[in-house]
Amino acid sequence: MATDPSAPAASEVGPKKKLLVFDAEEDLAVSLAKYTADMSEKFAGERGAFTVVLSGGSLIEALRKLAEPPYLELVAWNKWHVFWVDERVVPKDHEDSNYKLALDGLLAKVPIPPGQVYAINDALSAEGAADDYETCLKQLVKNGVIAMSQTTGFPRFDVMLLGMGPDGHIASLFPGHPLVNENQRWVTYIKDSPKPPPERITFTFPVINSSAYVAMVVTGAGNAGAVQKALSDKQTSSDLLPIEMAVLQDGEFTWFTDKPAVSMLQNK
Numbered sequence: 001m002a003t004d005p006s007a008p009a010a011s012e013v014g015p016k017k018k019l020l021v022f023d024a025e026e027d028l029a030v031s032l033a034k035y036t037a038d039m040s041e042k043f044a045g046e047r048g049a050f051t052v053v054l055s056g057g058s059l060i061e062a063l064r065k066l067a068e069p070p071y072l073e074l075v076a077w078n079k080w081h082v083f084w085v086d087e088r089v090v091p092k093d094h095e096d097s098n099y100k101l102a103l104d105g106l107l108a109k110v111p112i113p114p115g116q117v118y119a120i121n122d123a124l125s126a127e128g129a130a131d132d133y134e135t136c137l138k139q140l141v142k143n144g145v146i147a148m149s150q151t152t153g154f155p156r157f158d159v160m161l162l163g164m165g166p167d168g169h170i171a172s173l174f175p176g177h178p179l180v181n182e183n184q185r186w187v188t189y190i191k192d193s194p195k196p197p198p199e200r201i202t203f204t205f206p207v208i209n210s211s212a213y214v215a216m217v218v219t220g221a222g223n224a225g226a227v228q229k230a231l232s233d234k235q236t237s238s239d240l241l242p243i244e245m246a247v248l249q250d251g252e253f254t255w256f257t258d259k260p261a262v263s264m265l266q267n268k
């Protein structure tokens, strides 16, 4: 059988945990667009809605092929409901806004109904914006747009498309910060983020870990140390990086990486 030269090296790195390693960023972007489009088809068919959660960072650029043929025409964009795993507390037209990043890079190019794109209320304080976002999620659970996890009692988003920082942070959950232990709230806030800007709102771990699917998009040698810690066998219960605390209760976790990002793994 002929092998596709652009196909990634793929391995199972745990139960319902896959590692994809791409040679070229272009191939990663093609594969991530297909993954997301397949998820959209699955959930739009099964539930009549597709709830997709975005992070900021380089993820948005990696999603660019969704706004191109064939996906631009094929995807049922009217079924999409778009959320942010974390957002900076800045005006929506500010350069630091994750909403603006996604709008410019993807959302303005695809026909998602504007009422199904859930930006934070940028007129509020960090506390107020977190409360407001949580209230919005609760309403959407009542309406049946967002599913609930029977296992955890937290909302169960269909897909989270996430990035990770070199320190192992995901969303705005940073190593050593008490927010990583939040286990009641769905959405909370941080005013002392080590990565600027300091004020943000963020989903909590119980929500992230209740997801049906997570794609963790991590490239570049700068992330190799955190990737190695996350995927090594010698995990200890103390001193876990946030990326190591992303353990889905009943979902499938797929790493989309490149060779530099996995360069510190043994047997890669």
Ligand SMILES: O=C(O)[C@H](O)[C@@H](O)[C@H](O)[C@H](O)COP(=O)(O)O
Pocket: 055, 056, 057, 058, 059, 086, 087, 088, 098, 162, 163, 164, 165, 166, 169, 170, 171, 172, 195
């Ligand atoms: O608000 C943020 O700062 C981002 O949402 C953040 O959580 C991002 O996803 C990671 O820092 C990875 O960023 P890169 O992909 O740019 O490395």
